[in-house]
Amino acid sequence: xxxxxxxxxxxxxxxxxxxxxxxxxxxxxxxxxxxxxxxxxxxxxxxxxxxxxxxxxxxxxxxxxxxxxxxxxxxxxxxxxxxxxxxxxxxxxxxxxxxxxxxxxxxxxxxxxxxxxxxxxxxxxxxxxxxxxxxxxxxxxxxxxxxxxxxxxxxxxxxxxxxxxxxxxxxxxxxxxxxxxxxxxxxxxxxxxxxxxxxxxxxxxxxxxxxxxxxxxxxxxxxxxxxxxxxxxxxxxxxxxxxxxxxxxxxxxxxxxxxxxxxxxxxxxxxxxxxxxxxxxxxxxxxxxxxxxxxxxxxxxxxxxxxxxxxxxxxx
Amino acid sequence: xxxxxxxxxxxxxxxxxxxxxxxxxxxxxxxxxxxxxxxxxxxxxxxxxxxxxxxxxxxxxxxxxxxxxxxxxxxxxxxxxxxxxxxxxxxxxxxxxxxxxxxxxxxxxxxxxxxxxxxxxxxxxxxxxxxxxxxxxxxxxxxxxxxxxxxxxxxxxxxxxxxxxxxxxxxxxxxxxxxxxxxxxxxxxxxxxxxxxxxxxxxxxxxxxxxxxxxxxxxxxxxxxxxxxxxxxxxxxxxxxxxxxxxxxxxxxxxxxxxxxxxxxxxxxxxxxxxxxxxxx
Numbered sequence: 001x002x003x004x005x006x007x008x009x010x011x012x013x014x015x016x017x018x019x020x021x022x023x024x025x026x027x028x029x030x031x032x033x034x035x036x037x038x039x040x041x042x043x044x045x046x047x048x049x050x051x052x053x054x055x056x057x058x059x060x061x062x063x064x065x066x067x068x069x070x071x072x073x074x075x076x077x078x079x080x081x082x083x084x085x086x087x088x089x090x091x092x093x094x095x096x097x098x099x100x101x102x103x104x105x106x107x108x109x110x111x112x113x114x115x116x117x118x119x120x121x122x123x124x125x126x127x128x129x130x131x132x133x134x135x136x137x138x139x140x141x142x143x144x145x146x147x148x149x150x151x152x153x154x155x156x157x158x159x160x161x162x163x164x165x166x167x168x169x170x171x172x173x174x175x176x177x178x179x180x181x182x183x184x185x186x187x188x189x190x191x192x193x194x195x196x197x198x199x200x201x202x203x204x205x206x207x208x209x210x211x212x213x214x215x216x217x218x219x220x221x222x223x224x225x226x227x228x229x230x231x232x233x234x235x236x237x238x239x240x241x242x243x244x245x246x247x248x249x250x251x252x253x254x255x256x257x258x259x260x261x262x263x264x265x266x267x268x269x270x271x272x273x274x275x276x277x278x279x280x281x282x283x284x285x286x287x288x289x290x291x292x293x294x295x296x297x298x299x300x301x302x303x304x305x306x307x308x309x310x311x312x313x314x315x316x
Numbered sequence: 317x318x319x320x321x322x323x324x325x326x327x328x329x330x331x332x333x334x335x336x337x338x339x340x341x342x343x344x345x346x347x348x349x350x351x352x353x354x355x356x357x358x359x360x361x362x363x364x365x366x367x368x369x370x371x372x373x374x375x376x377x378x379x380x381x382x383x384x385x386x387x388x389x390x391x392x393x394x395x396x397x398x399x400x401x402x403x404x405x406x407x408x409x410x411x412x413x414x415x416x417x418x419x420x421x422x423x424x425x426x427x428x429x430x431x432x433x434x435x436x437x438x439x440x441x442x443x444x445x446x447x448x449x450x451x452x453x454x455x456x457x458x459x460x461x462x463x464x465x466x467x468x469x470x471x472x473x474x475x476x477x478x479x480x481x482x483x484x485x486x487x488x489x490x491x492x493x494x495x496x497x498x499x500x501x502x503x504x505x506x507x508x509x510x511x512x513x514x515x516x517x518x519x520x521x522x523x524x525x526x527x528x529x530x531x532x533x534x535x536x537x538x539x540x541x542x543x544x545x546x547x548x549x550x551x552x553x554x555x556x557x558x559x560x561x562x563x564x565x566x567x568x569x570x571x572x573x574x575x576x577x578x579x580x581x582x583x584x585x586x587x588x589x590x591x592x593x594x595x596x597x
Contacts, residue, residue, distance in 0.1 A: 018423060025422035027500040031415035034408045035432060035469040042466045043435055046446030053445065060449065106339075109332060123583060124340035127347065130579050130586060132529040134547040135568035138554065139350045142561070148362040150349065189343065197587055250441055253531050257551060274441055279536055284445050291442045299437065 053288035060284050071289035081290060083265055084273035087180060091269060092248040094184035100240060102188070103195035104233075108225070110196070111203045122200075126193035133190065137257035140186050144172035144258075176266035179259050183267050186254055191247070195240045202236030203229065242305060249298065270294065350572065354378070354565035361561050377562035386541055387567060390549040393460075394571075397545060398527040400464040402520050408469040410516060413477025414508045418490060429478070436471045448536060462537040463527070463545070473519055480515035481508055518588040521578075528575060546571040 022029070054072075057065040075081060106125055110118055128136065143150050152169040159167050172182045206229065214224040252271040255261060261268030261276075268276075277287040353361050355373045381387050415422075416429050447466055456462045485508055493503050509516070531547040538544055544552070550571055553564045579586050 021421075021423050025419050028415045028419035028422035028425065031411045031504070032428060032474075035412045035471075035474060036428075038408075038465070038469050039435060041450065042447055043438060043443060046443035046450070047438060049446040049449070050442055060445075060452075102339075106336075109336060114329060115332075119583060121336055121340055122587075123580065124344050126583075126587065127576065127579060128343065130525050130575050131347075131572050132531075132547050132550075132575070134529075134531050134550050135350065135572050136346060138550065138564060138568060139346045139353075142353065142361065143346065143349060145362070148364050150366050153364060153366055189346070193343070246439075250439065253529075256531070271441070275532065278445055284449075288442075288445055291439075291444070295439050295442050298439070 050288040051292060053285050054292050055289075056285040058285040059282045061282075064285075067285060071286045072293070074286060075290060075293060078290075080265060080268070080273060084268045084270045085294075087265075087267060088248055088269040091180050091183055091187070091251075091267070092245060094181060095187045096241065096244045096248070099188045099192050099244070100195060100237070103192050103199055103240070104237075106192070106196040107199035107203055108229070110200055122193075122197075125196055128190045128192075129194040129197075133253035134257050136190065137186065137254060140182070140189075141173060141258055144182050146171045146174060173259055174263055176263055179263060179267040183255055183258060183269075186258055187248075187251070190254070191244070195244075198240055199233065199236055202233050206232050238305070242302060246298070246302070249294070347572070347576075350565055350568050354562065354569045356562060356565075358561055361565075377566040380560070380563045381566045381570070384563070385549065385553070385567070386544070387546075387549060387570060389542060390544050390546045391570070393543060394528060394545040394547075397460050397463040398524055400460060401468065401527040402523045404464060404468045405470065405473055405523050406516055406520050409473030409519065410477045410481075410509060410512060411504060412469065412474040413479075414481050414485075414504045414512075416474065416478040417482035418485065418487075418508070432471045432474055436475075444536075451537060457537055458539040458543050460543075463530070463534065473523075476519055477512065477515060480512055485511055514585075514588070517582070517585045521582065521586050521588075524578075525575065 053064075055067060055069070057067045057070070106121075109115060110122055115121075146152060146169055149172070151172065155167045156169065159165065170178055172178050210228050210232070211224055214228050219227065248269065250271045251269055252275060255267055255269050255272045256275070259267040261272045274287060274291055277283050277290065352367075352370050354377050355370045355375070356367065356377075357374065360367055360370070412432075416425060416432075419425060451457050451462050451466070456465075489507060490503055493507055498506065529547060530545070531551060534545045534548045535551070538548060546567075550564065550567050553560065553567060
C-alpha cells in the first residue's frame, strides 16, 4: 500500500471492462473485499448449502441422503411446527399491543418539555434492553415462582386493597395457560425501552411548527396528539411492529431460559422449535427445510407490509 | 411558557410523575431483586413474606462463586470474544463503509453496495446449520474464532459507516492528504477513523451488547468449560434437580454489572447505538 496518489485525468473511454479504472480504484476493491469474502463463506455458501439440505436427510455426521420433497410433505403433518407457529402468534398478540402502547406513552411523556429527570427515567426504562437475557430470565423465574415468588405475593396483597377480584396464586411457569403470558411479560419488560427510544427519535423528528400551528388553530393536547403526532409517527410505529413480529418468530433466549418451551410445548415458539430440531434432534435436513420455508413466507409477508407502509405514507 | 398555570395542569403533571415513577420502579425492580438476592441465603431468597431489604450483606455467594465455578475464566472468555468481535467488526465495517462512501466513481460501487444491503434480508436462522458445519470442518468449534469471525462484517455496519462518512468526511480533506503523499489506507486510518468516532462508538456498543449477551451461538459452538462465556456459565448453573440460587444471582450480578456500568457512563452512545441498529429497514 505505497501508492501515494491517484493519477487523475487519463480516463480511457470504452464500454468494455475498464481495467485502467479498476486498477485506479484498486483500493476500493481491497477495502470492501473483507465483506465479500466473509459473506461468501458465512453467508452465500450457507444459504446455498441449506437450500440443498432442505431436500435431504442428514444428521450432520453420517452420509447425506437425498430425500426429494419428503421434508416438505413432513412439514404439513408436523404438529409441533404448527403448534410452535401458533404459540409464536399468541405470544406476539399478548405482548406486542401492551408493549407498543407503553412505549408510545413513555416516549410521549419523555418528549414533553416540562419533565425533569428525563435521563433518569429513560435509563430506567431502557436498561433492560442492554442486559443479558439469560440473567434476566433467571431473575424472572424467581419472581414468577408460584409458591414463593414475589409476583404472587404482591397479587395476594392486592386482595386487601381490591377485595372484589379474589386473586389466587398463579402458576406462572408451570401451567400451560400461563406460560405464554409469563414469556410475554418478560418480553414487555425487556423490549419496551427499546421501542420507546425508537419512538422518541420519531417524535423528536416532528417539527415543532406543526404543534404551534395546531395550537394556533385552537387544538388541545389530545387533538394535536391525535392529528399531528399520531399520523406522523405511523412509519416508526409500523417499523416497530415489523421488528416485533420478526423478533417473536426468531426469539430464543427468552423462551429457552425462562420456560424452555414448557410446560409440555405450551410456550415453544418457532425459534426454540427450530433450535431443538437442529441442535437437539440433529435433523439438519428437515430443519433447513423448515427454516427456508418460513423465511420465504416471512419475506413475502414483510414485502407486503412494506408496500402497504409505503403506499400509506405516500398518501399522508 | 405560561406563568400562571392552571391547577389542573399541575395536578395532571403530578399524576404523570407518580405514574412514571411507579413504572420506573417496576422496570428497575428485577435488577434490584437480582442484586439483593445475591446477598441472601437460599432460604432467605424464597421466604414469604419476601425480605424486601436484605438484613445484612452476606458475601458467601460471591466467595462460593469464585471458589466453586470458573467464573473468572468465563469473564476472561467473554472479554476476549466480545473485544475481538467489536474491534474486528469496527475495523472491517469502517474500512468498507469508507470505501463505499469515498470512491463513488469506482466501477460497480453502487451495485456492490445494493448487494451489501440485500444481504441484510437473510435471516440468521437459515444459515445457522451450514455455518456450524463450516466451523466443524475448519476445526473452529470450541475456539474464540467461532464467536468472533462469522459475524465480523455485518451489512448494517457497512451501511452505518458509509452514511456517516459520506456526510461528515469532506472530500477536500482527503484530496489535500493525497497531495501531501498520504497513502489510501493512511487516509482511512489517520483521517476517516478519527472523524468517524461517534459512529464507531454507537456501532461498537451495538456489537458489544450483542456479543456480550450471546447465549445461543455460545451454546452451540463451545464445548469445554474452560471456553465457556458468562451467559453460558449462568445458563448451565441452573440444575435439573437443585439450583444454587444465591450463587446464580451473584454470577448474574457479575455478568450484568459491566454492561450496566458502561450504560450509565455512556448512556447517550448506547441510545445512539441501539437506535442505529434499528435504522436498517
